[in-house]
Amino acid sequence: MSKSIAVEIINNVAKISLNRPEVFNSFNREMAFALQDQLKECASNKEVRAILLTGNGKAFCAGQDLKEVTDPExxxxxKSILEEHYNPIIQLIRSIEKPIVAAVNGVAAGAGANIALACDVVVATQNAAFIQAFSKxxxxxxSAGTFFLPRLIGFQKASALAxxxxxxxxxxxxxLGMIYKYFTTEEFEEESMKLAEKLAKMPTKALALTKAALNKSLTNNLEEQLNLESQYQIEAASTADYKEGVNAFIEKRKPNFKGE
Structure with a gap:
């Protein structure tokens, strides 16, 4: 396994840490493929019910390692960087049927910023910063920056930042609505993990359908979205978690969801 990615499973949360702190977790080919492999592993691992993506060291991710692209060897x-590295990462983040939390522990620049913004929930430490560094x-x-950023903060603001x-x-x-919330430096690690653990304990089948519906909402018209909601609601209502949720509500107890 590549040392550029560190992984541990805690209370059904897979904590994936970008692990090239000496270069602010900038992506090279090895790390890009290692992250894809770990996301695929988390997608198929039944023990994993939520994913927490963060960085080791002072930065979340500084984007592409420019030393790699300036080295002739x-x-x-x-073309390869986009089609083989970043585009598959974004597609995996949006297609994995589990909630993904980006815990931005420092600077998130370029592709690093946009990978974070593609996640389902984004939190940050108070010292974090987001930079669309490409124009510089x-x-x-x-990495879908031109897709997600205007939808998160509006066309005009996104255009200016880009x-x-x-x-x-x-x-x-x-x-701006770019992220869900930020925490103080002291709170950040505990609170971001607590958020991921909360999602892992929720009815994750329903969360997966919610994620799929939100994905489709980016291109559907109103009628198509209403029909999709009906389809997904019927599917959600057939899960064991729905039955558990209703029974827990009636019995005035805390539900025990299993993601089934």
Whole structure:
């Protein structure tokens, strides 16, 4: 297993840590493939009911390792970087039928920022920052930045951030609706894990259907979305977790969901 990714399972939460702290967890080819492998493993592992994606060291992820793309021997080329590294990561994040929390522990720049924003719930430490750094070196946002950012904060603000490359603080990111919330430095690690553990204990079949419905809402019209909600609600109502939830409500007790 690659040392560029660290994984541990805690209370049905797979904590995946980007682990190249010496280069602020910037992506090279090895780490990109290692993250894909771990996401696939988490998708199929029944013990895992939620995923927490974070970074080791001072940064969450500084984006692409520029040393790799400027090295004539190592450079895989931008076509490979996008089609083999980042695009599959984004597709996995959105297709995995488990909630994924991005716990942004420091700077999230370029592809690092956009990978975080593709997750289901994004939290950050108060010292974190989000930067669409692409324009600073003559590139365009990738890793679905042009897809998710305008939907999160609006077209005009997204356009300005993508072009100007402003650094956005965690507090500002929360205010804009870019992230769910931020925590103090002291609270961050405990609270982000607590959030992931809470999701892991919820009816994760229903959460997976909710995630799928939100994915479809990005392209569906109203009629299509209403029909999809009906379909998914019928599916959710057939789960054991729905029956457990109703029984727990009637019996005035805490439900014991199993993701079934």
């Amino acid at each position: 190592l450079n895989p080329g931008f 070196i003559g590139l365009v946002p990738d 072009m100007l490359g402003d650094k956005i603080s965690a507090e500002e990111a929360e205010r």
